[in-house]
Amino acid sequence: MRLKSIVPGALLITIVLVAALLSYVWTPFDVATLDIRNKLQTPNQVNWLGTDHLGRDILSMLMVGARTSIAVALVAVGIGMGVGVPLGLIAAAKQSGWADELIMRGNDLVFAFPALLIAIMITAVFGAGAVNAIIAIGIFNIPVFARLTRGAALSLWTREFVLAARVAGKSGFRISVEHLLPNITNLLIVQGTIQFSLGILAEAGLSYVGLGAQPPIPSWGRMLADSQTLITLAPHLALFPGLAIVCTVLGLNLLGDGLRDWLDPRLRRER
Numbered sequence: 001m002r003l004k005s006i007v008p009g010a011l012l013i014t015i016v017l018v019a020a021l022l023s024y025v026w027t028p029f030d031v032a033t034l035d036i037r038n039k040l041q042t043p044n045q046v047n048w049l050g051t052d053h054l055g056r057d058i059l060s061m062l063m064v065g066a067r068t069s070i071a072v073a074l075v076a077v078g079i080g081m082g083v084g085v086p087l088g089l090i091a092a093a094k095q096s097g098w099a100d101e102l103i104m105r106g107n108d109l110v111f112a113f114p115a116l117l118i119a120i121m122i123t124a125v126f127g128a129g130a131v132n133a134i135i136a137i138g139i140f141n142i143p144v145f146a147r148l149t150r151g152a153a154l155s156l157w158t159r160e161f162v163l164a165a166r167v168a169g170k171s172g173f174r175i176s177v178e179h180l181l182p183n184i185t186n187l188l189i190v191q192g193t194i195q196f197s198l199g200i201l202a203e204a205g206l207s208y209v210g211l212g213a214q215p216p217i218p219s220w221g222r223m224l225a226d227s228q229t230l231i232t233l234a235p236h237l238a239l240f241p242g243l244a245i246v247c248t249v250l251g252l253n254l255l256g257d258g259l260r261d262w263l264d265p266r267l268r269r270e271r
Contacts, residue, residue, distance in 0.1 A: 004258075005254040005255070005257045005258040005261075006254070006255060006258030006259065006262065007258075008251070008254055009250075009251045009252065009253070009254030009255030009256075009257075009258055010251075010255055010258075011251070012247050012248065012250060012251025012254070013248070013251040013252060013255060015247075016066050016070070016244075016247070016248050016251065017066075017070070019062070019063045019066050020063065020066040020067040020070050021067075022063065023060075023063035023064045023066065023067050024067070027057075027059075027060035027063050027064065028047075028048070028057055028059055028060050029047075029056070029057035029060045030060070031056055031057070031060050031061055031064050031216070031218050032216050033056070034054045034055050034056065035051070035054075035055030035056070036054065036055050037055065038051055038055045039051055039052070039053055039054060039055040040052070040053060040230070040233065040234045040237075041055075042234070042236060043236065047059070049062070049236065049240050050234070050236045050237075050240075052223070052226065052227075052237055053226065053230060053234075053237070058223075058236070058237070058240055058241075061218040061223060061241075062218075062220070062223075062240060062241060062244050064217075064218040065218040065219050065220045065223060065241065065244070066220075066244065066248075068130065068203070068213050068217055068218065068219050068220075069200050069203050069204065069219070069220055069245075069248070070200075071130075072130055072133055072134050072137065072199065072203040072212070072213070073137070073196050073197075073199030073200045073202075073203055074196065074199075075134045075138070076133075076134050076137035076138040076141060076199045076202075076203075077138075077141055077192055077195050077196050077199055078138075079134070079135075079138030079139075079141065079142070080138055080140075080141020080142050080144060080145050080195060081141070081145050081188065081192060083138075083142045083145075083146075084141065084142040084143065084144065084145025084146040084148075084149065085145050085146070085149045085181075085188065087103050087107075087142070087146040087149075087150075088103075088145065088146040088147065088148065088149025088150040088151075088152075088153060089149055089150075089153055089176040089177075089180065089181065090103065090176075091103040091104060091146065091149075091150045092149070092150045092153035092154045092157060092176070092180070093153075093157075093172040093173070093175075093176055094172075095154060095157070100150075103146065103150075104147075104150070106143075107142075107143035107146050107147060108143075110139060110140065110142060110143045111143050113140075114140070115136050115137050115139075115140040115202050115206075116136075116202075116205065116206065116209070116211075118136040118139055118140060119132065119133060119136035119137075119206050119211045120211065122135055122136050123211050128210060128211045128212070128214055129212075129213070129214055130212060130213040130214075130217065132211070133202075133203055133206045133207070133211060133212045133213070136202075136206070136211075137199050137202045137203065137206075140202075141195050141199070144191070144195060145188070145191065145195075148187060148188070148191050149184065149188070152183075152184040152187050153176065153180045153184060156179075156180050156183055156184070157180075161179060162175060162179055162180070165178075165179055186259075186260075186263035189259060189263065190256050190259050190260040190263065193252050193253075193255055193256035193259060194252070194253070194256050196252050197248070197249045197252035197253055197256070200245065200248050200249055200252070201245070201249060203219070203220075203221065204219070204220050204221035204224070204245050205221060206221065207219040207220070207221030207222045207225070208221040208222065208224055208225045209225075210222075210225070220241040220244055220245050221241075223237070223241040224238055224241050224242060227241070
């Protein structure tokens with residue numbers, strides 16, 4: 001069954017979410033406390049995943065880093081959906097009009113600049129930080145949701161229930177909100193999980209090059225950046241944050257695939 005991918009995906013994401021939420025109230029060690037005497041410790045009974053080059057507990061860093069990655073990716077996807085979905089609905093309602101053309105060409109313009117390049121431009125003006133990373137990733141997500149929404153909505157505008165609504169005198173806005181949006185919600189949910197996983201990767205990449213969350217806030221990407229010069233001496237510094245990113249992205253992709261199969265009525269009929 002295709003739905004089997006939901007279980008491992010949900011399990012991986014649940015573990016990450018629990019770790020992130022738990023970090024608000026408890027971590028094995030304080031991530032702001034440096035213990036140089038115990039730096040570069042391998043996994044042991046006290047520090048289960050070892051310590052980094054400053055003596056900080058890696059497990060605690062991963063827990064707080066999960067909070068950072070999830071928050072950045074979640075808000076960025078929220079920005080993308082909150083702006084992109086209405087734009088896509090407007091473009092579909094005004095198909096072949098000036099509004100549709102303006103929105104689609106604006107999307108093409110944003111697509112021409114990757115999230116990293118957008119982040120560099122924002123950082124040059126406002127400085128590096130998690131907020132600017134959210135803005136950069138969020139801007140890049142807007143055309144993704146706008147294109148998806150427009151394409152899905154266009155396929156529905158010729159359906160009988162939409163034609164009936166138009167005959168009943170409903171405006172394009174009411175038709176979009178009351179009839180089109182509920183019918184494309186499943187697509188948006190699936191795309192949201194995909195963009196969420198890409199947001200995790202983007203946040204890690206921006207932090208890796210110093211454009212994401214700044215010290216002393218832990219970040220998986222910066223943990224990888226700090227470990228690159230010590231990879232032969234202490235490989236566990238790169239292993240654990242790398243596994244955290246892989247497991248989180250894998251879990252989101254599995255969850256997205258499972259949700260797609262579950263929410264798609266054609267696949268449900270096949271089962």
